[in-house]
Amino acid sequence: MAKLVIIGAGPAGMSAAIEARRHGAEVQVYDNRPEPGGNIYAALGSCRAHRQDVWSALGSSYEDGGPLLDAFLSCGAVFRPRTSLWHLDNDGILALKGPEGTRTDTADAIILATGAQERPMPVPGCTLPRVMGVGAAQILLKTSGVVPNGPIFIVGSGPLPLLYAWQVARMGGRIAGFVVPNGANLRLSAFVDIQGILAGWGYLTKGLAYQVDLLRRRSLIYRNARDIEIIGEIHAEYLRFTTGKQHKIKVGTVLLHDGVIPSIHPAAAAGLPIPYTPAQDAWRAESAGNIHVAGDLAGIIGAKGAALSGQIAAQTALGQTNSNASAKLNKERAFRRLMDAAYPPAQLAAIAPNTTEICRCEMVNAGAIRQAATELGPDPNRIKSTLRIGMGPCQGRMCAKSLQSIVARETGTSPDDIGLHRLRSPITTITLGELAGLKE
Amino acid sequence: MAEGIQFDVDGNAFLAQPGETVASAMLRLQLVPFRFHPVDTSPRGPFCMMGVCHECLIEVDGKPGQQACLLPVVPGMSVRRPLNG
Structure with a gap:
């Protein structure tokens, strides 16, 4: 019997397992x-069981995950929660840490479905x-x-702030205002068009789209x-x-959003190809050898597309012929291209004032990066070893x-030509004690 | 919250809901900042809630550096905010 290891239990990972x-x-x-559940269906099981008010406020984009979660939980796959991958070889050896300690695992094929981050x-x-x-x-x-x-x-742009504002309203709360950065396109003025697109593709009902539109009229909007x-x-x-x-303006909370990008770190550390996609202004990962990439990690596609992509990855990994999932996935890709064009990222980092902290861990600001880029050139590894950024x-x-x-922006180099800095294991924090506890 | 899970933060007892992570429970309880940054002592709290940013690192049951956003609250859990960096 072939053994498959799947990293990530979001829509892609759950679907691949099934x-x-x-x-x-x-x-x-x-x-x-x-x-x-991943990010999109985070805590779906406990929310559905214990927080009825929240469950009904979150709406169909969350409820849609219920059948997938139930199918996953009953499919016979072994699920190990709270377990982080900290090493992945390109020959298929994994090292993980979790409640049962530090362990290694091997598989005939591995599916990486690590999803996306903001x-x-x-x-x-x-x-x-x-x-x-x-x-x-x-x-x-x-x-x-x-x-x-x-x-x-x-502060920001994209469809997620509008969905979140609608969910907050259903909880009895309110978004006081939207601040749309210059260069970003929240498409608030053209939002009716976007609603049409979403409704046409079955992502929103017309009624819901109308409600979102009414809602944003109740918030202050600052453009440019x-x-x-x-x-x-x-x-x-x-x-x-x-x-x-x-x-x-006096605030209680500031929420930032500039779209989502694939969570590439485990894939990059395993040596998979990490091409840059200008249309999504993001790196993504590609499959290689017996490591198969699924879901948003392969390029932002959204929950429906991720589930299809997970299904296809499992078929490929097990040498099965692809089902009609491929045709459906192409439809999702077409929808995603519309969304990418409608909500280009604001990329405030490129114009961030010199005092802005870019590396939150080592406290490296935009000014230090600009100076290093001028002196050392665009190679991120040279900049990293000089500034400790990313370490x-x-x-x-x-x-x-x-x-x-x-x-x-600083060196006039194409983003395509600036690779990701080199990543090495361990790809998550691990103590020497955990490392020493490794069971062979 | 009839089915609350008892835990403590800095010696004070609180209740969490089933399915809550340490980070989400502490945000609900308004317990920010979580820590002060070791480099410049700036205050920090959860930012990404998805295990990416490592801003919510906290001490749980004597183990420092735990990602609060990935950890479910369990009965009797003891959380400490390393408020001096």
């Missing part, structure tokens, strides 16, 4: 979270408590039913914002920006993309 079990494979699924949007003051990603706030809602302290201001800055002593207190005139606990997950944007 498909692999259908073909009789032995399946192990690892995820660093306590429950399966694209970091560094602005001065973004390291303060009570500043989070919009996706982070949505996970907080899913896991705790919490709408953070008001007044809540969202520049010089965005978050100010506070111990947590965020004020949001300052200009739109032709100066604004300084802290997060291993560059929060700064690699921003570093690329800044260096591209």
